[in-house]
Amino acid sequence: MKLTFEPSAGEAEVVVRGDPGDPEVPRILAALQTAAVRQGRLLLRKAGTEREYLLEPEKIDYFSAREGGVLARAGGEDYETRLRLYELSRALRPQGFVQISKGIVVNVQAVRAVEAEFSGNYTALLRDGKTRLTISRSYMRDFRNYVLEGK
Amino acid sequence: MKKVFCYLERGLAIGFLVTTVCLLLNEGANETMRQVAVWMVASMLYGAVSLVFEADAIPLPAATALHLALCSLVTIAASYILGYADSLLSLLVYVFPTFLAIYAVIYLSIFLSIWISARRMNRKLRAR
Numbered sequence: 001m002k003l004t005f006e007p008s009a010g011e012a013e014v015v016v017r018g019d020p021g022d023p024e025v026p027r028i029l030a031a032l033q034t035a036a037v038r039q040g041r042l043l044l045r046k047a048g049t050e051r052e053y054l055l056e057p058e059k060i061d062y063f064s065a066r067e068g069g070v071l072a073r074a075g076g077e078d079y080e081t082r083l084r085l086y087e088l089s090r091a092l093r094p095q096g097f098v099q100i101s102k103g104i105v106v107n108v109q110a111v112r113a114v115e116a117e118f119s120g121n122y123t124a125l126l127r128d129g130k131t132r133l134t135i136s137r138s139y140m141r142d143f144r145n146y147v148l149e150g151k
Numbered sequence: 152m153k154k155v156f157c158y159l160e161r162g163l164a165i166g167f168l169v170t171t172v173c174l175l176l177n178e179g180a181n182e183t184m185r186q187v188a189v190w191m192v193a194s195m196l197y198g199a200v201s202l203v204f205e206a207d208a209i210p211l212p213a214a215t216a217l218h219l220a221l222c223s224l225v226t227i228a229a230s231y232i233l234g235y236a237d238s239l240l241s242l243l244v245y246v247f248p249t250f251l252a253i254y255a256v257i258y259l260s261i262f263l264s265i266w267i268s269a270r271r272m273n274r275k276l277r278a279r
Contacts, residue, residue, distance in 0.1 A: 101207075111276060116269040118262065120211020136207040147272045 001028075016052075044072050044079035053079065057095045061110040061126050062133060063088050065103040076128065098146045100124065101136040108146060167191065186233055193229040197222055211261070219254045223247050 001024060014032065018025040029052070032043055041054045060074045065085045072079040081088070089099045096108040106124060114135070115123045122135040122143075135143055145151060171191055175184055200221045203214045227242045236242045 109279070113276060114269050114272045116262070116265045118212065120214075120261070120265065122265070122269060137211070138205065138207050144268060144272060147275050 014052075014054075042072070042081065042083075044074075044081050047071065047078035047080055055079070057092055057097065057107070058109060060107055061128070061131065062104055062106040063097070073131075096146075098139075098143050100139050100143055101134060104133055106133060106143075108143075111147075114147075189229050189233055193225050196225045200225070212258070215254060215258050215261075219250055223250045226250070 016025065016028055016032075018028075029043070032052075041056055042060070043052055044055055045052045055072070055074055060072050063070050063072050063081070063085060070081050070083060070085050070088065072081055083091075085099070085103065085105055089097060089105045092105070097105050098108055099105045106126075110127050111124045112127050112129070113125045115125065117123060120137060122140060124133045124135055125131070126133065168191065171184070171187055175188060178184060180188070200218055203209060203217050203221075204211075206214065209217070223246055227239065227246050230236060230242050230246065231239055236245070
């Protein structure tokens with residue numbers, strides 16, 4: 001394996017070049033993921049590309065589970081993560097991530113407002129002003145306790 | 152204190168069940184014991200029907216309507232078995248509207264509490 005450092009201005013960028021079939025590549029990515037998590041960041045792949053980014057959790061609006069994996073929504077873009085929803089929910093709870101339905105974990109800091117619906121559900125309106133997420137009845141108590149009491 | 156009430160509730164439920172069975176076995180099914188046994192079974196069914204509120208897939212109004220319908224049926228059946236009225240129709244006419252009025256009040260109370268909860272949360276979210 002070759003390690004090269006190219007000095008440049010601007011944000012640090014890590015580029016991993018290799019054969020996707022090479023077992024060394026996922027090992028390197030896993031090591032980067034671990035290092036990123038230790039620094040309080042997440043290693044996420046931009047959806048539809050092979051580029052991976054280190055993101056601070058506060059930049060992420062929510063995670064949603066879908067067939068084949070979990071997507072993170074940040075800055076209007078989708079990113080893929082290798083972690084499962086329950087792992088993210090557990091690991092990022094201290095940073096304000098709360099599960100609001102079977103398939104969604106939301107960043108409470110990204111919630112602008114909550115609306116009560118006649119159906120008995122709540123809708124969370126996110127900071128982008130457009131995204132609306134349904135908070136299921138069974139997850140509502142936990143979300144409410146987190147918002148009101150921080151626990 | 153919460154734990155105390157939890158255990159009191161548990162004792163009440165189990166004690167009531169055991170006492171009813173023992174009295175039925177010892178005293179036989181006289182009129183009073185018949186009523187106690189039937190309403191005990193009805194109470195268990197009301198509890199079981201309440202599981203409908205655990206299903207997120209069912210919207211609250213639908214869950215409430217289902218709960219209303221099933222609990223009305225249980226009440227009508229229990230009342231009929233105990234001979235509270237001459238016919239099922241007269242029970243239906245009496246029980247169902249009463250349940251409808253009670254559930255309308257319950258549902259409005261639930262919605263009001265949801266709305267108040269949303270306001271409290273929004274105050275906290277705005278204050279960040």
